[in-house]
Amino acid sequence: MRISTNEFLLGSLNDLLTQQSNVNQLNREIATGQTLLSPADDPGAAGQVVGLANQIGQLTYDTANGQAATQSLQNGVGALQQVTNLLIQLRQNVVSIANGTSTPSDRQSAIAIAQSTLQQLAQLANTQGANGAYLFAGSKSNAPAVSTLPTGQIVFNGDAAANQVQIAPSLDVASTISGQGIFMDIPAGTGGVAVSSNGANTGAAYALAGGVTSVSQVTAASLAGTQYDISFSGSGSSLTYTVTSGTGTPGSVGFNASAGIVASGSYAPGSDIAFAGIDIKVNGTPAAGDSFAVKPGASSSLFQTVQDLISALQMPQGTGAQVTLAQQALQNVLANLGGAQTSVLSAQATLGTSLAEIQSVQTQTGAQSANASTEMSNLQSANLPQVLANYSESLTALQAAQLAFAKVQGLTLFADIHP
Amino acid sequence: MAAYWGAAEMTGITQLIDTGWSGLDAATQAMETVSNNTANVNTPGYNVESVRQTEVPGLPNGAGLGTDVTSIQRAFNQFVFSQMVGAGSASQAAQVAQSNAQNLAAIFPVASGGAGGLGAALTGFFTTMNAVSQDPTSLPNRQTFLSDARSLAADFNAVGGQLASSQASLNGQMTDAVSAINSLTQQIASLNKQIMAQQGSGAGSPNAAMDTRDNLVQQLGQELGVTVSTGANGALDIYTTGGAVLVGGGTSVNLTATSGGYGGGNLSITYQPTGQDVTASLSGGTIGGIISSQGQIAAAQNSVGSIAAALAASMNNQQSLGLDLNGAQGASLFSVGGPSVLAAANNTGAGSLTAAITDTNSFVPGNYIVTKTGAGYQAVNTATGQATSLGGGPSLSLGGMTLTVSGTINTGDSFEIEPTATAAQTLSVATTDPKAIAAASAYVASPGSNIGNVTAGAFGAVAGGSLPLGTVIVPASYFGQNLTVKFTSATSFNVLSAGNAVVATGSFSAGTGAQVAVAYPSPAPTGEVAAVTLSPGTPAAGDTFSLTPGGVNSNGNILVMTNLASQNLLSGQTLSNAYATLVGQVGSAGQAANFAATTAQGVLTQVQSVQQSISGVNLDEQAADLVNYQQAYQAAAQVIASAQTLFQSLLTAIAA
Numbered sequence A: 001m002r003i004s005t006n007e008f009l010l011g012s013l014n015d016l017l018t019q020q021s022n023v024n025q026l027n028r029e030i031a032t033g034q035t036l037l038s039p040a041d042d043p044g045a046a047g048q049v050v051g052l053a054n055q056i057g058q059l060t061y062d063t064a065n066g067q068a069a070t071q072s073l074q075n076g077v078g079a080l081q082q083v084t085n086l087l088i089q090l091r092q093n094v095v096s097i098a099n100g101t102s103t104p105s106d107r108q109s110a111i112a113i114a115q116s117t118l119q120q121l122a123q124l125a126n127t128q129g130a131n132g133a134y135l136f137a138g139s140k141s142n143a144p145a146v147s148t149l150p151t152g153q154i155v156f157n158g159d160a161a162a163n164q165v166q167i168a169p170s171l172d173v174a175s176t177i178s179g180q181g182i183f184m185d186i187p188a189g190t191g192g193v194a195v196s197s198n199g200a201n202t203g204a205a206y207a208l209a210g211g212v213t214s215v216s217q218v219t220a221a222s223l224a225g226t227q228y229d230i231s232f233s234g235s236g237s238s239l240t241y242t243v244t245s246g247t248g249t250p251g252s253v254g255f256n257a258s259a260g261i262v263a264s265g266s267y268a269p270g271s272d273i274a275f276a277g278i279d280i281k282v283n284g285t286p287a288a289g290d291s292f293a294v295k296p297g298a299s300s301s302l303f304q305t306v307q308d309l310i311s312a313l314q315m316p317q318g319t320g321a322q323v324t325l326a327q328q329a330l331q332n333v334l335a336n337l338g339g340a341q342t343s344v345l346s347a348q349a350t351l352g353t354s355l356a357e358i359q360s361v362q363t364q365t366g367a368q369s370a371n372a373s374t375e376m377s378n379l380q381s382a383n384l385p386q387v388l389a390n391y392s393e394s395l396t397a398l399q400a401a402q403l404a405f406a407k408v409q410g411l412t413l414f415a416d417i418h419p
Numbered sequence B: 001m002a003a004y005w006g007a008a009e010m011t012g013i014t015q016l017i018d019t020g021w022s023g024l025d026a027a028t029q030a031m032e033t034v035s036n037n038t039a040n041v042n043t044p045g046y047n048v049e050s051v052r053q054t055e056v057p058g059l060p061n062g063a064g065l066g067t068d069v070t071s072i073q074r075a076f077n078q079f080v081f082s083q084m085v086g087a088g089s090a091s092q093a094a095q096v097a098q099s100n101a102q103n104l105a106a107i108f109p110v111a112s113g114g115a116g117g118l119g120a121a122l123t124g125f126f127t128t129m130n131a132v133s134q135d136p137t138s139l140p141n142r143q144t145f146l147s148d149a150r151s152l153a154a155d156f157n158a159v160g161g162q163l164a165s166s167q168a169s170l171n172g173q174m175t176d177a178v179s180a181i182n183s184l185t186q187q188i189a190s191l192n193k194q195i196m197a198q199q200g201s202g203a204g205s206p207n208a209a210m211d212t213r214d215n216l217v218q219q220l221g222q223e224l225g226v227t228v229s230t231g232a233n234g235a236l237d238i239y240t241t242g243g244a245v246l247v248g249g250g251t252s253v254n255l256t257a258t259s260g261g262y263g264g265g266n267l268s269i270t271y272q273p274t275g276q277d278v279t280a281s282l283s284g285g286t287i288g289g290i291i292s293s294q295g296q297i298a299a300a301q302n303s304v305g306s307i308a309a310a311l312a313a314s315m316n317n318q319q320s321l322g323l324d325l326n327g328a329q330g331a332s333l334f335s336v337g338g339p340s341v342l343a344a345a346n347n348t349g350a351g352s353l354t355a356a357i358t359d360t361n362s363f364v365p366g367n368y369i370v371t372k373t374g375a376g377y378q379a380v381n382t383a384t385g386q387a388t389s390l391g392g393g394p395s396l397s398l399g400g401m402t403l404t405v406s407g408t409i410n411t412g413d414s415f416e417i418e419p420t421a422t423a424a425q426t427l428s429v430a431t432t433d434p435k436a437i438a439a440a441s442a443y444v445a446s447p448g449s450n451i452g453n454v455t456a457g458a459f460g461a462v463a464g465g466s467l468p469l470g471t472v473i474v475p476a477s478y479f480g481q482n483l484t485v486k487f488t489s490a491t492s493f494n495v496l497s498a499g500n501a502v503v504a505t506g507s508f509s510a511g512t513g514a515q516v517a518v519a520y521p522s523p524a525p526t527g528e529v530a531a532v533t534l535s536p537g538t539p540a541a542g543d544t545f546s547l548t549p550g551g552v553n554s555n556g557n558i559l560v561m562t563n564l565a566s567q568n569l570l571s572g573q574t575l576s577n578a579y580a581t582l583v584g585q586v587g588s589a590g591q592a593a594n595f596a597a598t599t600a601q602g603v604l605t606q607v608q609s610v611q612q613s614i615s616g617v618n619l620d621e622q623a624a625d626l627v628n629y630q631q632a633y634q635a636a637a638q639v640i641a642s643a644q645t646l647f648q649s650l651l652t653a654i655a656a
Helices: A005-032 A043-099 A104-125 A179-183 A215-224 A302-314 A320-380 A384-410 B002-007 B012-039 B078-107 B117-134 B139-200 B207-223 B285-319 B556-566 B575-615 B619-655
Strands: A146-148 A154-156 A164-168 A171-174 A193-197 A206-212 A226-233 A240-247 A256-266 A272-275 A278-283 A291-296 B049-055 B067-074 B226-230 B236-240 B245-248 B255-259 B267-271 B340-343 B352-357 B368-373 B376-381 B387-391 B395-398 B401-406 B414-418 B444-447 B460-463 B472-474 B483-489 B492-496 B502-507 B514-519 B528-534 B544-548
Touching: A005 A384, A005 B575, A043 A104, A043 A164, A043 A302, A043 A320, A043 B117, A043 B556, A043 B575, A104 A146, A104 A179, A104 A302, A154 A179, A154 A302, A164 A320, A164 B117, A164 B556, A171 A320, A179 A302, A179 A320, A193 A206, A193 A320, A206 A291, A206 A320, A215 A226, A215 A291, A226 A256, A226 A278, A240 A272, A256 A272, A278 A291, A302 A320, B012 B049, B012 B067, B012 B619, B067 B207, B078 B139, B078 B207, B078 B226, B078 B285, B078 B575, B117 B139, B117 B285, B117 B556, B117 B575, B139 B207, B139 B236, B139 B245, B139 B255, B139 B267, B139 B285, B207 B226, B207 B236, B207 B285, B285 B556, B285 B575, B340 B352, B352 B414, B368 B395, B387 B395, B460 B556, B472 B502, B502 B514, B556 B575
Parallel strands: B472 B514
Antiparallel strands: A146 A154, A164 A171, A193 A291, A206 A278, A226 A240, A226 A291, A240 A256, A272 A278, B049 B067, B226 B236, B236 B245, B255 B267, B340 B414, B352 B401, B368 B376, B368 B414, B376 B387, B395 B401, B444 B544, B460 B528, B483 B492, B483 B544, B492 B502, B514 B528
16 A cells, blocks of 8 residues: 555654553553552442442441440449459358357448448449540449439439440440449349348347249239238247238338238248248247238349448347347348349440450451452552563563664655665 | 647657657656655645646647646545544544543542542541540540541532533633634635635636645544535535534534523533524534533532532431430531522523422432423433423422422423532531530430339431331420330330420330330421330339430440441442442543544544545655656657757758
8 A cells, every 4th residue: 555654654653652651551550559540440440449448447447446345345344343342242241240140349340341342332333434434324424323312322323325336337236334224223132022020020030032933923013012921920839920912011001911811821930931932031930920021023222232231230239139130131131232243243244245246256357357458459459570571561662663663764765866 | 838739730850849848848847746745745634746647649640749737636535535534523522532531530539548539538437437436425536527527528529629620621622612613614614715716717726725625624623523525616515413504615604602501510502593502413523522521520520419418418317316415406517509400591481490309319310401391390311311200390309309399480491400510519517516416316215213124225216107106206395305204004104204294195015015206306307206115024003214315425326327338328329339339430431431532543543544545745656756757857858959959960961
């Protein structure tokens, strides 16, 4: 084909420019280490990179959430561990007083211990996190969780809110736990059944809630507000007991023995009295006319229990009857302390479960995040050996094009004819 | 001269001299042509010329009377030329589109590790929001989150601004191209006039004028795709691809760049004689490239704007469902411009149309033309051309938007709706107070010293209509008060106000429990309530749950807000995925533009090489021609010298 001189030169020039553009692109890839310099280079990969960057961002903040939650949970676990320790010490103290013959000075020192324990428990309930927030106050963390009223009663000021944080895509765990469930409203006695002796009792017997044989019966009774009165009559081997059920507090004027007698029989000291799913142990020998009130569904706060302990230790122990009353009060405190320990331990277990969950999830999110990073790098990063090989190829081609241009430029017939 | 030789009836020596002379003359003219060809070797639009010689016939049975140069012709092929104009147009359009697509892609960078750009800003926004959920009481955390919200808004503004300036720059390019077109068509028409005059008078082929004009036609093709047809006496008639006459013989017609019938951001092109908007029928050249880029930039503006609008709507919505650090219902976090509605300039009714995006998740980015027809309103998507019937109004529903008609709109009146064209530019953070972030749940339920085993969960915001029939919903007027749920029996409960007045009574089932809700006041979405579930179980009469507004450490609402990062908020996509889709679309458009430009360039090179093989100057060829004609000249001169010798011999013989 006939070729014009202009095209001959322009064609060579275009080839030269194309080669230069290739070299330039490869140059940029080498300089930045990336093949994906503009979304137009690989639209699919560009969209994926945006998605992966977002995924990595989410996993990063999930991880940060897990770390923050771990710190908050560990603060909580630490405080609760101290509460447990205090309760164990207190309980040992009470047990030793309740079991032996205690001297007034023993009781005085026990009172001092109980008072300081009460103070420490209130302080622990008001534990603050690194940010100054009260850990156990629920959502109202800007005010102390508990405070002491002028009457000496310790009350809870927070709410039942527990915060959650996201530690993995669509997985939230609790990062705080409210003190309401831990310190307040703890079922009293054994299985929520509280026993108290009538202040006018003259015998040497105190009663304990031995256990609950029918939870449903006890629940039904507590829902209905039913309470029981155990009263004794006769003496010696003819001692009998009568259990009367009704509403209102037994032994008080308001007691209404609506359901009448639910159980009765002869009483042998140390034997159990069972009725309506409840098992009551009476220790010692009651006198005729002595009575005990049994209340299902009672609850008490941890602080109230310790205050009850102080009151029990302060009870006069002049007469045998007074010793028995004090013994009854101490036994009730022991039962309530057991319930409190269970409540604190189960809260510790809840926090521990969250901690374990965070730990296992974090390993997983770490791996996911690493995968996403690798995938992103595969999409974006230049394969340097390959790019360098292409680069040297392109350079050679560029040099060849330059050489060809120089040769073409020298080709002209005018140089050779001499008309 | 030719006539003189042609009429000669000479024979012998005189004829010999005249014939030799004609050869000399033809060789001179041929060498002049070679000289002209070599001089114009680099002249754009020059077509190589050559002399056309014919023999001058002699007497019957006698020798011919020499040679005659009948014309100097340019090597030109109309078909190839038209192809070259078309290929030049297509290539220019592709190049303009490519360069604009590259600029567009640069607005959505893909930096190492996904850093930079809106995607990273969105992720950063949700990251610092999470820090607030970790510790809602921390003012520094809230401050950081607010700063990130501001920088996210600034990034949206920057992208919106870059897109708007791209649009403005396209408008500038269009104005320039239109004035270039008008000037070119005028010059072509005036050259047409000269050529027609010269051809008509039979004064020979006006090669230079034709070369110049054809070169101008080629330049015109660079600005706008045209079709060319040969008219009378060598004139060229030029039409737009849509068939409108630009040059007809010696007259030309102007185009104008104007803001379109709705006065939107993009310029349109009108045909001056009729005043008609012909933009849609134009293609090719700079103009064609601009028109396709306008569509891409508008699409990017709409998409990024819809992300901004969905972000603002969902965040503001969630804000209104929680409590800020002062315990008040959350106020809007972002403010963003709503849809713009542009009335057509030729509307006859005085009525107007307003538009609002009411559901971002069913909203699809795009501009619409809404026209009142005899059968009600009709919307046409400007990008896809898809038409939707909207009914008679006054409230119309269109793809997640609600349009409201006010006043009288006449049949035939139309409006352009640009729902999110400016949203990215107008996004801003509405508060400077870090306490204004509504992190807390509206309410927290705390049990009293209850005997029964019913428990309360956490409060959550739900649509009131989704709750079981008969659910107690406390009116919004009580929102923010301390409320108490108090069981009056195992199957019924009262909700008490802060003043212990019974505000509602509900029933409770041991098997399914119950739900209690408090209605949100405005600006929360209508019907939205804060609801809590009371677990199945048996309550005792007198059992209570106190419902108190979430305290400073409550993170219930911000937890939901952070989860919005993985919720489908826009057209069934998460915000991040919507952005990834946008980047993918911009990238695909850029890639397609690159391919198109390479292809168009290839076609052009091919056609150019065909054209050059016909019309280009080859210097080697010219050198050979030069040698050839030089030899012819020398030979003709030798003939005259021989004739002179013969004549001299004759004179000498006579004298002797």
